[in-house]
Amino acid sequence: MKQVRHSSTVNSQVLDALRAAVITGELPAGTLHSVATLAGQLGVSRTPVREALIKLAQQGMVRFERNRGVRILQTSLHDLEEVFALRLLLEVPATRRAVRLLTPSAGRELRQVFAAMEKAAAADDEFRMWERDRRFHRILLEASGNGRLAEYVDSLRDMVLRRGVSTAHRSRSLQGIVAEHRVVLERVEEGDADGAAEAMRAHILHTAELLVAQEAGAEPGTVDVDLGWTCSTPVSVSQIET
The missing domain is CATH 1.20.120.530 (GntR ligand-binding domain-like)
Structure with missing residues (x-):
């Protein structure tokens, strides 16, 4: 994933980047990821990444797993x-x-x-x-x-x-x-x-x-x-x- 530039729109940029990565398979279905790792890849803090993942979870694209991270979900x-x-x-x-x-x-x-x-x-x-x-x-x-x-x-x-x-x-x-x-x-x-x-x-x-x-x-x-x-x-x- 491309690093996100720091700006007033960083939250929307992070959301767009993560959504695109899931859709294109860069983050494959079934894989597990930590917020910290994703934040490092995007070059941002954990907060916008966590907020973006919460939105993706509400859309059924990912699922948070306690003490493990976030899992990319498959569509049936x-x-x-x-x-x-x-x-x-x-x-x-x-x-x-x-x-x-x-x-x-x-x-x-x-x-x-x-x-x-x-x-x-x-x-x-x-x-x-x-x-x-x-x-x-x-x-x-x-x-x-x-x-x-x-x-x-x-x-x-x-x-x-x-x-x-x-x-x-x-x-x-x-x-x-x-x-x-x-x-x-x-x-x-x-x-x-x-x-x-x-x-x-x-x-x-x-x-x-x-x-x-x-x-x-x-x-x-x-x-x-x-x-x-x-x-x-x-x-x-x-x-x-x-």
Whole structure:
């Protein structure tokens, strides 16, 4: 991990550095670490490291073990199902509301971020693509008027990334991912709140189906994905009406 510069934003820098290290596998799942060691690696005191780890523990990324340190946690298939069930509950209505509240400046940024996604996909730059993907969703979540919601969905996305899974170059291409976001953007720019919400629903459902099937070692559409939070019984994602 890169050392953190001492500044007024040291706490957020430490949190970002530790989160990135967990997500990328630099701090592998199952490993145990001491606060002192992590502080030394980052070049900071123990206090901001401890505070950052407490936040990561609240997000389910790490667990404190008494007199031993902090352990990096793994994400299960059931965790993935829960994450996408929650994203459906939160992001779909948030997208609908965002269309109605979107400011001109937020709309311009959304278009710029999408253009950056296209550029990253064309360059086959998966890391930059995911950065822009996250920002695209974040703009809409923030536009819905709920900052806490944006933070929470970000933490849900981290749980998926922490597992080290991605559909890019496995279940679909970067261009395919961009295409799904293009539909959302078009509906937003048309002022079609319901259409944008349905496009977001379709995007999240498709991602869930591909990821869970991929991690289960099965073909997409052949695995029952339990999104019990949004459906009365476990069904295949491809059977859910959108």
